[in-house]
Amino acid sequence: MIAYIIRRLMYVLPILVGVNILTFALFFVVNTPDDMAHMQLGMKHVTEEAVDNWKAERGYDRPLFYNGEQAGLTTLTDTIFFDNSVRLFVFDFGQSDDGRDIGHDISERMWPSLALAIPTLIIGLLVNLTFAMLMAFFRGSYVDLSGVILCVVLMSISGLFYIIGGQWLVSKILHLVPISGYQPGLDAWKFLILPVIIGVIGGIGSGARWYRTIFLEEIARDYVRTARAKGLGEQMVLFRHVLRNALVPILTGVVVVIPLLFMGSLVMESFFGIPGLGSYTIDAIHKQDFAIVRSMVFLGSVLYIVGLILTDISYTLVDPRIRLN
């Protein structure tokens, strides 16, 4: 397995270089360094000299990928791409275009994102699994049918509706929790309870239906019939046998998102005023702050790859038949 992990980690390098090149190309097609300078320096009284100085200060006055004025290896290294990319591989994100330390910003903003995302994931998973097993247990009955209809209804409603509706009902009409805001530490609970509930409810439709399908597939297998034939109760069959065997597809969906949790949720964080990472990238795109965009895309790619490797490893834990080689 170690050899497998090392091999997978070695694949990471070309993938990240590719992601970086793509990010660069896409970003600079839309935003030239001049655009970035104008965005940072403001709209009023900006002279061309100020724009040139700003670019020179940040190294944006050089070519993007190839510096024809240099010789040898410097043609590739004395470029915006090289200068900005190499440091990323040691997780040195540098400074944003308006002078902030990106690493510091990320380390501060990841905690509120996690405070929202982890409970939403865990509670959501428990609720979805329970609901799905309930439907699977009563398959073909009115409970199953009602459950499926409910899931379809929940899936059909926009996430934004849950947020606005939840804020309206719980905060505005019932006055139970603050409509938005955040406080660090234990005081965060009263700001998180509503977005977590909304996140869980919003995810029931698709989650529970998917898990129900997995459980039904498993229930139809021979080993379940055997388990029943030897006299095991339905509870035992479902929890000890069906759930265990259904874990592989469930893990595929769950483990891969665990590292991405700290990237946050844009809409949820924005509406509830939670100072997480969700809006960090979008704000940076609006501000044309390439340093942040590049860092967040890089980080997102790394985390996604880590998530995939973790998923592979988790397979071996839940299914002894799977070997990584």
Add this chain to the structure above:
Amino acid sequence: MRIFTLLLLLMVIFLVGCDGAWNNPYPAEESEQNILYSSFQERPKHLDPAISYASNEIVFTGQIYEPVVQYHYLKRPYELIPLAGAAMPTVSYFDATGNELAGAGEAVAYTLYEITIQPGIQYQPHPAFVRDGDDYLYHNLSESEQAQVYTLDDLPQNDSRELVADDYIYQIKRLAHPALHSPILGLMSGYIDGLAEYSKELQQAHKSGEWLDLRDYSLSGVERVDRYTYRIKIEGSYPQFVYWLAMPFFAPVPWEADRLYSQPGLIEKNITLDWYPVGTGPFMLTVNNPNLQMVMERNPNFHGESYPTEGEPGDKVAGMLVDAGKPLPFIDKVVFSLEKESIPYWNKFLQGYYDASGISSDSFDQAISFDMSGQMGLGESMQAQGIQLKTTPAGSIFYMGFNMLDPVVGGESERARLLRQAISIAVDYEEFISIFANGRGLAAQGPLPPGIFGYLKGEQGMNPYVYDWVDGQVQRKSIDEAKQLLADAGYPGGRDAETGKPLTIHFDVTASGPDDKAWLNWYRKQFEKLGIQLMVRNTDYNRFREKMTNGNAQLFRWGWNADYPDPENFLFLLYGPNGKVNHSGVNAANYASVEFDALFEKLKNMPNGPARQAVIDETVKLLRHDAPWIWGMYSVSFALYHEWYQNLKRNMMANNTLKYARIDTELREQRRAEWNPPVVWPIALIVLAILLLIAPAFIAYRQREKRVVS
């Protein structure tokens, strides 16, 4: 099931145990404190007074930094009075040989502003001032010491010192610092003697990562007279310079702070002047977490200032002078919370958790109602809550500009001028304001908005090329008159009389949202009234700016917010040497008229008075005739505030107004409790509903488990 019920019960018990309203987003201990609650939508990019220029930044810097002059809070038209200055700056004019002149005029070679500040003003407590014998305790931290500092609070000792003239000089020098990129460097280099050369000198001296001690580099345009007095030398005459002196760009910065913040280990952690400002104002920034909350608290070293004792007529009746002569500030703390979305922001204002609010389009219908005569007023629910409304001209204009370099709509030809005038009539901005701005604007009659010297009301201020004076009010000319003008221009029915081809005009805009389609269609319809085809060229702001720079636009939409309340700050948008294409200036329409330029040069140096008004009238008349802009609209700012918010008078020029605000905290607490009683019974109902839904399933499960296979 038991666990779920238990959790729910625990939650209810916990909530019941909370003090006050459950939905209060602030800590319970703040409930009766003398705090003003506000919000910000986007994190401020810069708090360094040499860089900061955006309105969402000046909300903070305006309270912390003290320039030498400020705008009188109550008087209108806007009037400058001393702030840190002992008196208003004295202005002397000199000719090329150094002889003092009686006043501004063509012979002026340079102008001297002599400024004396009040003695005894102290800076807020700050670690930069802490001395260690002859040296400073925190100015030369070792690498390991710097590594231990994560916020300014990690430097535990604070001290202060007296404000001196050198601090103002230091800040003026900072405008030229190559690493700061001050947005006004280019502009000020044209006025402050030697600033352009100074900037080049600093560029050569500056080494990345090293502190540049600006005290070692002298600037010819700024001179220290004594401990409390300094002079600024302006090339030629620039009477508007005094307005710049009211902005944080010309506020004092102590060199000690610059030195402290120059240490690389602190810069890496955002511990810079851009993040932790140091001032002498009534408030100091104590919490700077722009991802969540920014808090300003009363500066314990504030030198003291009193609430104005006089204002404009009507202020006394309006209760604006109740606190006359009382020491400022009234509030101890201002809490700004990040609020990105308008819906939660608006609801928190209605719940009493923000003390004042603007009105977004989403909430306009709820906030404002119109009576039978079309008069605007507060909605019933707002009145019931005791909320009050203030409207103020915003000192800004949103216009449509013709590119005067364009062969069809531009130039000085009669044909193009008549075409521009016809279009100016056809684009019905009264309708635009009604539909798209909820009535929050006035159709513009010229380049000068209300509140700016030179603006005239009524028939005197009417644009006779677009409006008629009918029954005591302006009335837009009929579309038939516009069609006649169009025919006179050689486009009868919107077709070129010579070629027979339909006239097509390209309109460059930056419209990205789905809501923008409506107003783009509206513009098309305005042009259709004349038979002209409007081709909308929608693009992002970067491409739009590029087109404007290269002169590739034909018709465009833009706006301008006043930097200061002087007509020069609007009319310079049409000054020939400011042309965007040829001079990279702010004249986006590239309007160039010898006559206008001469009038502009004359009026910009004149003091406000009848003589200046006469020149302005002549200038505006010329502009209306030439019609380089469709004058568009002057925006009107609407603000709502709760009954506990005292002394609120909108001042669109002053940015240090929080010191005048007074909050009746007792009344606020009472209203919050009245408006936000927790309603618990639906929770019980929801639990019951869930139980009722689950019970049959649970019973069925138990029955199935007990079923015996026969």
